[in-house]
Amino acid sequence: MAKVELKNVSKIYMGGHKAVDNVSFNIDDKEFVVLVGPSGCGKTTTLRMIAGLEELSDGEIFIDGKPVKNVPPKDRNIAMVFQNYALYPHMTVYENMAFGLKIRKFPKNEIKKMVEETAEILELEKLLNRKPKVLSGGQRQRVALGRAIVRKPKVFLFDEPLSNLDAKLRVQMRAEISKLHRKLGATMIYVTHDQREAMTMGDRIVVMKDGIIRQIDKPLRLYRFPKDQFVAGFIGSPAMNFIKGKMVFENGLPALRASGGFLYRFDERLKEKLSKYINENAALGIRPENIALNGSSEQSYKAEIELIEPLGAESLYYLNLFGDKLIAKAQPLNDDLKYETVGITFPKEKVHLFVNEKAVSLK
């Protein structure tokens, strides 16, 4: 299998639009890396450049240490799974999977063996003689996967392969791809806009926005230690709550004051660290699952419950705190609790601070 390396890769389209801006990162052998970000962030363009479907405007890409800038897609030893499956409509499932092998002039009996082996892994044996049009969405996606793995390429590229499936099937296929990764021990690069897919599948996640990499990290580190406000808001569902305000001194302690009257005092021990940010724009971040309802501590706030969404094991509480809208995720409180005021607290160790959108460590 193979390592993939991107060095200062940029893509500028005609008309000057910079889709990917000086992106560099490495993907280790057998690693599953997910590129995630909102639409237009450059993740698909980056993947397409790795595939060779898009020319680089600048920089270089290495696969297994070899520069591939001028290598056509077919000689990069990669396979790609597309969002719309891109199955050849006039060919049967067998022919779809065998196409790449036939083109590469594999002997007929070897092709048969390879296709049958792959079909077995993906449980497609019974569908080999069918045409794509009679298959369900999930089956089509499995055929697309089969077409990719049958050639045993060095690198697998996935371009939002699950976004056309319904929610249930998506969860199922997500697990299937993860299992496949373990089974094949292959290097995989996966593009998605769904942070949940990124969190559950990736060994590492590359978060992109406006063509720039905002952070590369393991899923849980990304969740716990986002480097900036964008990453903090993008990873996690429901998204992290932000209370925007200004850094001030309050009774000699650094604090964040929001326009609605909300005030959050930081510890004495952070005084030195945070004093340089006084008067800067800042945001206090707290994840919905970290807001304690009915908590009582010295810094407890009164928030109005505007809506409750019971999800079963948990409920979502839509809160109004001094005009700021927050969402809290917690065990369902007693059934009597309706739309009223609750005391909420933000556990110190769970609070994030962003000054001018950059994370400031509160350790």
Next chain:
Amino acid sequence: MNNKIKTLGLNLLLLAIAIVTLAPFVWMVSASFMPNGEAFVFPPKFLPDTFSLTQYEKLFTRINIGRFFLNSFILSVSVTFISLFFNSMAGFVFAKYKFAGKDKLFKLLLSSMIIPAQVTMLPLFLMLKEMGFINTYLAIIIPGMANIFGIFLIKQYAESIPDSLIEAAKIDGASDFQIYYKIFLPVIKPILVTLALFTFMGTWNDFIWPLIALSDQSMFTLPVALANLMGEHSQDPELMMAGSTLTILPIIIVFLVLQKQYIKGIMLGSVKE
């Protein structure tokens, strides 16, 4: 009640239009089986008194229609296949490749469609004469090898094919020509059939250009030969009708054979957009 009257009225109208459209064809076929002199009697007859194959016999024995038939067939088939090849290739490139000046070039080609064919006939004739192709099959085949309408039709259809299909084949290792031949052509089959039908009918029925470009009688196509027939045998309407019936027969057969493909959408199920 009101609706029933409306439906009835509509159906009667459609029936009337169908009769007006079909009657000449039916009469043509019917008259071709009449003996000499029966077609123009008064009151006119719609069906022959006695069913006679004399006119067809005459066509093959006296007029050598077999030769004209063969000419038309060779030319129509050649032009259809050759133009399908070039039109589909050009349409493929215009739809799926990026190159400098693509849009401008296509607009330029498209704008040539407003020039009437008659305008180009003289220069075309002079060019082909210079090349020594006049009075050969090539005089018909070369100008018909590619046409803007065909390229346009293929390009428009091909644009609805997702790029990912082409890209998947590229990654699978196919060369440009393999993609064209093994993926693109099968996928655009419905439009190819449509274009084949148009081209075949167009070439089969074409009159003016073969009349100009082919002067030797042995090179005549059916419509040209038929027009000649009118001059020589103007007193022979039954013979004319037999010639006309034979002329449209292949077109009808081609249409009947291809109509299923023509209607079928092959893309179903390939991709989900």
